[in-house]
Every structure is written in structure tokens, then in C-alpha cells.
Amino acid sequence: MAEITAGMVKELRERTGLGMMECKKALIESAGDLGAAEDLMRIKSGAKASKAAGRVAAEGVIGSFISAEGKKGALVEINCETDFVAKNEDFLGFAQAVAQLAATHGTDDVAAVAAMSLPAGGTVEALRQALIMKLGENLSIRRIALFSTAGRLAAYLHGSKIGVMVDLDGEEALGKDIAMHIAASKPVCVSKDQVSADLLDKEREIYTAQAADSGKPADIVAKMVEGRVAKFLAEVTLLGQPFVKNPDVTVEKLLAEKKAKVNGFTMYLVGEGIEKKVVDYAAEVAAAAKV
Numbered sequence: 562m563a564e565i566t567a568g569m570v571k572e573l574r575e576r577t578g579l580g581m582m583e584c585k586k587a588l589i590e591s592a593g594d595l596g597a598a599e600d601l602m603r604i605k606s607g608a609k610a611s612k613a614a615g616r617v618a619a620e621g622v623i624g625s626f627i628s629a630e631g632k633k634g635a636l637v638e639i640n641c642e643t644d645f646v647a648k649n650e651d652f653l654g655f656a657q658a659v660a661q662l663a664a665t666h667g668t669d670d671v672a673a674v675a676a677m678s679l680p681a682g683g684t685v686e687a688l689r690q691a692l693i694m695k696l697g698e699n700l701s702i703r704r705i706a707l708f709s710t711a712g713r714l715a716a717y718l719h720g721s722k723i724g725v726m727v728d729l730d731g732e733e734a735l736g737k738d739i740a741m742h743i744a745a746s747k748p749v750c751v752s753k754d755q756v757s758a759d760l761l762d763k764e765r766e767i768y769t770a771q772a773a774d775s776g777k778p779a780d781i782v783a784k785m786v787e788g789r790v791a792k793f794l795a796e797v798t799l800l801g802q803p804f805v806k807n808p809d810v811t812v813e814k815l816l817a818e819k820k821a822k823v824n825g826f827t828m829y830l831v832g833e834g835i836e837k838k839v840v841d842y843a844a845e846v847a848a849a850a851k852v
Contacts, residue, residue: 565593573598580695602694619832620647621703623724624656626664631713631733635664636706636726638829642698647721647831652700655692656721659685659702669707706827717741722831731821738806739799743828748799751823756794764793799823 565588573584573595583602591597621640628634639656641647662677662685663669675686685702693700708714710728715736717725725740750756768789772782795801800813800823807815816822 565589569593569595573602583694602691619835620644621831622647622653622656622721623718623829623831624653624660625716625718625724625726626657626660627714627716627726628664631715632710633664633667634708634714634716634726635660635669636708636716636724636827636829637663638703638724638831640699640701640703640832640835641696646696646698646700649696651692652696653721655688655700658688659705663705663707667707667709669705671702671705674705675702704829706829708827710824712822712824715740717744719744723828725826725828727826728824729821730824731816731819735819735821739812739823740826742802742805742812743799743826745805746802747828748802749797751799751825753794753798753801756797761790765790799826 565585569588570581570584573588574581584598587598587602588595591601619640620643621638624637624639626635637656637660639652639659641652646652658679659674662679663674666674666677668674675684675689677685679685679688689700689702706726708726708728712728712730713733713736715727715729715733717737717740719741723744725743727736727740727743729736729739765786768786769782772785772789775782775785777785795811800811800816802812804810804812804815810818812823
């Protein structure tokens with residue numbers, strides 16, 4: 562068997578991005594054949610990815626990318642199992658790479674992006690599997706929001722857990738302020754005409770039931786309900802909300818003053834809608850004590 566040198570281990574690490582001991586072990590198993598060792602590690606990382614796939618990945622990061630001219634962009638959510646891995650530099654770099662590829666190729670299809678080649682070589686999926694082997698956690702590309710506009714794009718990331726991308730006609734600095742406002746105030750849409758009829762009907766039904774207990778006449782009850790509905794619309798629409806940097810003006814008024822318009826936005830929150838497993842450690846210890 563060929564001698565396993567430090568240089569061989571270093572080269573295999575550069576090819577795979579995996580740990581030194583894993584690379585050395587693969588070289589020993591493949592009798593010092595670099596190509597065979599790389600193939601072996603790809604096979605093993607794929608197997609590890611399959612084993613990890615069933616575990617809940619509700620932590621992670623939001624990644625974003627906007628092209629130099631500000632016309633194309635993407636927002637992505639990449640999930641892992643723990644906040645510790647979410648802070649890993651390789652994991653953060655993976656999220657950025659996925660966002661850039663999605664925006665550059667103009668697709669929000671997760672499977673299509675996974676099959677794409679990275680500038681440094683290999684596919685997105687191969688890198689995902691390598692990271693699973695390296696970091697020991699299930700990793701997944703959960704969702705991608707794609708943007709293409711005649712206006713300009715702006716983004717705001719609150720740490721790495723909340724990400725907002727805004728499509729607007731206006732200055733980039735204003736777009737960033739609006740994106741930050743959205744992250745803080747969490748509107749559901751831009752304007753009241755975009756609020757679904759079903760949601761409005763549900764709110765109106767609740768307000769009507771509440772107002773009916775007041776014992777007031779029907780016409781007064783109707784006015785009370787419509788007043789509550791108007792307040793609700795102001796709270797959930799971007800244009801109706803007080804601007805977070807200056808609550809004396811609404812976002813609608815701010816945009817009018819700046820002669821700007823928000824065409825749309827997307828906000829991602831890490832793990833939103835994913836049911837996390839709650840572990841009762843006290844119960845586990847008590848159960849173990851009875852064995």
C-alpha cells in the first residue's frame with residue numbers, strides 16, 4: 562500500500578471539504594488512491610445524508626443575493642438541526658451560494674438548484690451531502706423566493722433568522738429601510754386590496770360576535786365592526802402601518818413623500834411552519850431510572 566502522506570490528506574480535504582481524519586481513513590481504505598478515496602467519501606456522505614434525512618431540521622439561516630444592477634435576486638431558507646451548525650461558516654457560505662445560483666439562473670425550483678454546478682466544482686447536492694458528513698446534521702434547502710424587476714431590489718437580514726427582500730420603484734436606501742420595517746412589523750401584504758376575502762370574513766365574524774355582547778343597536782354594532790376591520794387592515798398591511806423609524810407617518814405617506822412604490826416583498830423566518838420536536842428530558846430521566 563502506498564504511504565499516506567500529509568500532502569495526500571490535504572489534497573483530499575480540498576477536493577471534498579471534509580475532515581482530516583475522515584480523509585485519512587478513506588485513503589487507507591482505498592490503498593492511497595486519491596480518486597478512489599474521493600469516490601468512497603462521496604458514497605459515504607450520501608449514505609450519511611440518507612440516514613440524516615428523517616431528522617427534523619428546523620434551525621438554519623436565510624440567505625440572500627441581489628445582482629449588481631439590482632434587478633435580479635433570491636431569498637433562500639437553508640435548514641439544519643441546531644443553532645450551533647447554523648453559525649458555521651461553511652453552512653453560511655452554502656446558503657449564500659444557493660441564493661446566488663438561484664438568482665443567476667432564474668429558478669426557484671429546489672431540485673433544479675440542487676443539480677446545478679458550483680463555480681468551485683461539483684454540484685450543490687454534492688456539497689450538501691459533504692456538509693452533512695462534515696457537520697453531522699441533516700441539512701436541507703427548504704424554499705427559494707425569486708425576484709426579477711424593472712425597478713430595483715433591496716434586502717435586509719436580521720441576523721440570519723429573518724430575511725426580507727423588497728421590489729420597489731425608488732432608491733436603494735429607502736428599499737433597505739422598508740425591508741427593515743417589514744422584518745420588525747411583519748405585514749402580511751402591501752395593501753388592503755391584497756388581503757384575502759376569507760381572512761376579512763373571519764375577522765368580521767369575530768368582531769361581530771364580540772360587538773353583539775355590548776347590547777348596542779344593530780347600526781351601532783355594524784359601525785363598531787367596520788371600525789375594527791379598518792384597524793385590522795392598517796395593522797396587517799405594509800402601507801397602513803406606522804413607519805418603524807418614524808411612527809408619526811405611515812409607510813404609505815413615506816412612500817408618497819419619496820415618490821416611491823413597493824411592488825411586492827417576501828419575508829422568510831427560519832423554521833416558520835415546521836413542527837419542532839419537544840424533548841421532555843425530565844420524563845426521559847425518570848423513565849430511565851425505572852429500568
